[in-house]
Amino acid sequence: MSGGTSPVVELLRASRTYLGGSAEEVRALRDIDLRLAPGEFVSVEGPSGCGKTTLLNLIGLLDSPTSGDVRWDGRPVGTLSDRERARLRLTGVGFIFQRFYLLPTLTARENVELPMRALGVDRAERTRRASALLAEVGLSGRERAFPHQLSGGEEQRVAVARALSNRPGVLLADEPTGELDSGNTRAILDLIERVRATRNATLLVVTHNPEVAARARRHLTMRDGGIVSDVVGA
Amino acid sequence: MRRFGRGGSLRHTRLQLVLAVAAIGAAVALPVVLISVGGGVAAHELANLENAGYQIVVSASGLHGISGAHALSDRILALPSVTAASPVLSIAIDAVSPHGKLSPVLAEGVVPTEFTPTLGPTENGLFPQPLPLGDPTDTVHYANGTYRGPATYDVLLSTPYADAYGITVGDRILLSPSTNTSLGTEYNVTGVFGVPPTVLGPTGAFAVLLPLSDLQVMTGFAGGPSATVTDAADTVQVAVTGSVADNPAALGAVRAEVQGIVPYYSVTSLNQEAQQLQSASGVLTGFYLALSSVGLTVGLLFLALVLLRRVESNRRSIGIRRALGIPGRTIAVGIAAEGLGLAVAGALAGLVGGFVLVESLARWASAAVQEAAALAVFDPIILAELVAGVAGLSLLASALATRSALRLDITEALR
Numbered sequence: 174m175s176g177g178t179s180p181v182v183e184l185l186r187a188s189r190t191y192l193g194g195s196a197e198e199v200r201a202l203r204d205i206d207l208r209l210a211p212g213e214f215v216s217v218e219g220p221s222g223c224g225k226t227t228l229l230n231l232i233g234l235l236d237s238p239t240s241g242d243v244r245w246d247g248r249p250v251g252t253l254s255d256r257e258r259a260r261l262r263l264t265g266v267g268f269i270f271q272r273f274y275l276l277p278t279l280t281a282r283e284n285v286e287l288p289m290r291a292l293g294v295d296r297a298e299r300t301r302r303a304s305a306l307l308a309e310v311g312l313s314g315r316e317r318a319f320p321h322q323l324s325g326g327e328e329q330r331v332a333v334a335r336a337l338s339n340r341p342g343v344l345l346a347d348e349p350t351g352e353l354d355s356g357n358t359r360a361i362l363d364l365i366e367r368v369r370a371t372r373n374a375t376l377l378v379v380t381h382n383p384e385v386a387a388r389a390r391r392h393l394t395m396r397d398g399g400i401v402s403d404v405v406g407a
Numbered sequence: 408m409r410r411f412g413r414g415g416s417l418r419h420t421r422l423q424l425v426l427a428v429a430a431i432g433a434a435v436a437l438p439v440v441l442i443s444v445g446g447g448v449a450a451h452e453l454a455n456l457e458n459a460g461y462q463i464v465v466s467a468s469g470l471h472g473i474s475g476a477h478a479l480s481d482r483i484l485a486l487p488s489v490t491a492a493s494p495v496l497s498i499a500i501d502a503v504s505p506h507g508k509l510s511p512v513l514a515e516g517v518v519p520t521e522f523t524p525t526l527g528p529t530e531n532g533l534f535p536q537p538l539p540l541g542d543p544t545d546t547v548h549y550a551n552g553t554y555r556g557p558a559t560y561d562v563l564l565s566t567p568y569a570d571a572y573g574i575t576v577g578d579r580i581l582l583s584p585s586t587n588t589s590l591g592t593e594y595n596v597t598g599v600f601g602v603p604p605t606v607l608g609p610t611g612a613f614a615v616l617l618p619l620s621d622l623q624v625m626t627g628f629a630g631g632p633s634a635t636v637t638d639a640a641d642t643v644q645v646a647v648t649g650s651v652a653d654n655p656a657a658l659g660a661v662r663a664e665v666q667g668i669v670p671y672y673s674v675t676s677l678n679q680e681a682q683q684l685q686s687a688s689g690v691l692t693g694f695y696l697a698l699s700s701v702g703l704t705v706g707l708l709f710l711a712l713v714l715l716r717r718v719e720s721n722r723r724s725i726g727i728r729r730a731l732g733i734p735g736r737t738i739a740v741g742i743a744a745e746g747l748g749l750a751v752a753g754a755l756a757g758l759v760g761g762f763v764l765v766e767s768l769a770r771w772a773s774a775a776v777q778e779a780a781a782l783a784v785f786d787p788i789i790l791a792e793l794v795a796g797v798a799g800l801s802l803l804a805s806a807l808a809t810r811s812a813l814r815l816d817i818t819e820a821l822r
Contacts, residue, residue, distance in 0.1 A: 256735070
């Protein structure tokens with residue numbers, strides 16, 4: 174765990190329980206305690222169904238714990254309204270999904286502009302920043318391409334640019350290279366790591382890929398809804 | 408429609424949108440037709456009332472119920488401000504042309520010198536001036552109620568009737584109260600007159616005009632042992648001076664004076680009738696809207712279902728937006744805007760459809776419908792209100808879809 178600095182995100186005995194198909198409870202997360210410091214690069218590993226994505230959803234405010242607490246900058250998010258949570262997601266979190274989740278009817282630039290637009294950034298500034306971000310991820314000249322006109326690697330680059338568009342303090346990536354070949358995996362990892370370092374953003378990556386995990390400085394391993402190891406390594 | 412993703416088949420999505428627009432269009436076309444045609448006919452009748460040459464009508468219920476029509480007209484005419492009092496008796500009789508063809512006609516018995524001033528501007532041009540009927544004051548034959556004076560047996564024919572039977576001025580025709588022509592009398596055709604266009608009333612295209620006392624004697628409404636009413640008429644049409652006609656209070660005062668003379672008959676002023684017609688027209692418009700609301704409800708329900716279906720098929724896109732932190736309000740506005748766009752497109756299609764339908768009716772429908780459709784008035788204010796109403800209701804229709812989108816579980820939508 175990170176030392177002295179105040180955590181950006183903190184989970185205090187957070188649990189998440191679902192009702193299963195036969196109305197029996199499924200405990201996806203059990204009493205998780207976790208603190209993420211600014212600028213940390215953390216990997217989360219574990220077998221399928223161990224609760225990695227649920228953990229990511231709680232941190233990213235897509236879901237709420239059934240017990241325990243999630244705090245952002247020391248503030249318990251359980252007290253926030255839906256609107257405040259959406260605002261925090263918009264300004265504080267950048268999501269990178271395994272399946273990219275670009276909006277198919279928007280161009281690459283429009284996809285990147287989307288969070289800025291919701292934040293009320295004016296059109297000229299949006300366009301300038303989106304073009305700069307796309308250039309940063311190596312997609313200059315592809316601004317007007319629709320997702321179906323892009324390769325998988327290019328789609329994920331657009332998704333990374335979109336995640337960075339509102340300059341979030343926390344980047345959450347769920348198997349970001351899961352659908353990419355090894356060449357694209359490396360390129361995307363280089364990109365994510367570079368932008369994290371230049372922006373001093375906290376990066377939490379859920380992955381099965383040892384190559385991805387190897388790049389992180391802190392390694393969480395999960396099993397059966399709990400964190401079984403939390404190792405800080407070089 | 409770039410609000411949501413390309414869920415499902417694009418063609419299927421387009422079909423849904425087209426059907427939603429068509430449903431609302433059909434729902435809007437109905438009130439457009441009803442209100443424009445109904446309003447047009449009412450406006451036409453109102454204009455007829457306002458353009459009539461008389462302003463007060465005395466009438467009685469029952470068959471040819473005014474008795475002592477000549478004397479009554481004289482008493483009314485003696486009132487200050489009254490310029491003409493025209494008794495009118497209308498009866499269907501039979502006419503035999505010079506070529507022996509029998510046809511029913513609408514006969515109007517009038518006092519020529521009183522009848523002419525009660526003609527409105529439109530009718531005025533249809534009748535020869537002065538009316539070429541002998542005994543213009545209808546006093547010679549009437550002879551103070553004895554009906555023993557000499558009758559001139561002059562008659563005017565409507566142009567449609569004269570043309571249909573090839574009758575010209577100078578011919579003689581037989582007029583009879585029934586098909587038993589042995590009861591008939593020969594009349595001299597001294598002129599013809601045009602028939603004003605009418606929509607709501609009988610057309611009276613085959614008509615004849617003759618002195619009141621002639622028609623009363625012919626039909627048994629002059630008097631005598633067999634008469635049910637003596638010196639009968641259906642109405643007495645009263646014309647007043649221009650200053651009184653333009654002043655509702657003064658007209659009301661004259662109407663009250665006439666009513667004082669005949670407290671047992673109905674005495675109405677045309678501005679009262681105009682008000683009644685306007686009220687009736689307003690009630691009809693409300694009825695049309697109520698009738699149309701059924702179609703509009705169905706159209707808007709269809710729109711609500713299409714929007715709901717679109718939310719369902721775009722769950723992932725909505726989930727992505729919400730995951731990115733796009734405010735629920737923005738998503739709701741997107742859905743409402745889509746509903747609004749479809750509703751306005753449908754409403755405009757309905758306006759065009761309604762207009763085309765009315766034009767088609769005016770050209771190709773049966774005669775009476777054609778006439779009514781030709782009078783249609785497309786009031787831009789009412790039509791704008793209709794579109795605005797549909798647009799407003801579309802927001803209601805989008806509420807269900809909006810609720811569904813905002814209650815979407817983001818994590819499930821992204822699975």
